[in-house]
Structure formats: C-alpha cells, structure tokens
Amino acid sequence: MPDHVHLLISGRLPTSDIKRAMDAFKYESGHWFLRNAAGVEWQRNYYDHVIRHTESLSNHVVYTLNNPVRAGLVDHWNDYPFSGSIGVDLVEYLRDLEESVKFGGLHGGSERRRRKFD
Structure with a gap:
C-alpha cells in the first residue's frame, strides 16, 4: 500500500x-x-494484534493479501509487487491454511489466476 x-x-x-x-x-x-x-x-x-487461532490467522492473511485489491491497485493479490514473504512460500502456506480451516478464498483475478490451492 x-x-x-x-x-x-x-x-x-x-x-x-x-x-x-x-x-x-x-x-x-x-x-x-x-x-x-x-x-x-x-x-x-x-x-x-495478537493472533491466537488458525482461523483468525487465515482471516488476517486473506485481509492483508487482498488489501491492494480492495484499494484498486491490482486485480489479484499476487500482482502487487510489494506482497511477499521471507521464509514462507505464500501459495504453499495458503494451501495449508485452506486444509486447516474453512477458507473463503482470495479476491481478484480469474479462477485460473486464483490458483485453487489444490
């Protein structure tokens, strides 16, 4: 942002x-x-904000990644040049979160670009 x-x-x-x-x-x-x-x-x-539960973590990850999408800066979270992670592969991490909790998905982009973390 x-x-x-x-x-x-x-x-x-x-x-x-x-x-x-x-x-x-x-x-x-x-x-x-x-x-x-x-x-x-x-x-x-x-x-x-202290995050104590996996579901809350999932919500915060999705909120954070979608922030540039909501602001109209990009169509897909992965297109924002300043989104990233040190030491964690975000796509793999999101796959793990999806398996841990009911995951609402990320906004923006086509279904193909959304990468249905399978």
Whole structure:
C-alpha cells in the first residue's frame, strides 16, 4: 500500500519480543528512508494484534493479501509487487491454511489466476 504496511510476524522462540523486533525494523528502515526516500517516515506508533487461532490467522492473511485489491491497485493479490514473504512460500502456506480451516478464498483475478490451492 502506498501509505501504510501490513506485517504478519511470528517469533521463533517463546522469548521472542515482537515490540523489540518492530522497534528495530522501524529504526533500520527509517535510516534507509532518510538516505533513499526523502520525506518518507514512519508514524510514531503502530497497531498490533495478537493472533491466537488458525482461523483468525487465515482471516488476517486473506485481509492483508487482498488489501491492494480492495484499494484498486491490482486485480489479484499476487500482482502487487510489494506482497511477499521471507521464509514462507505464500501459495504453499495458503494451501495449508485452506486444509486447516474453512477458507473463503482470495479476491481478484480469474479462477485460473486464483490458483485453487489444490
């Protein structure tokens, strides 16, 4: 999205500190913005939400991926150049989610482009 970002992050250990990770992310990326994108800066705070159930995770993944579709930036979530994942294959992950919960599907694109995660 041109004016905000959605992140779905997960700690690797029970002692993982999401606030510390977000502070470090904003600090490091903020310095990059100063050098490479004058005038772009993070807002002071951020909004967080703890996801405790697979169904809720599925809803958040679908919402996040479809955000550029709802904004009219692309016809299909996979066409948005800034959607992606580090360490997780999104299509494989969505297949796994589909098997775990009743999955509503992703918006935009033809049935062929939607990839019926089978």
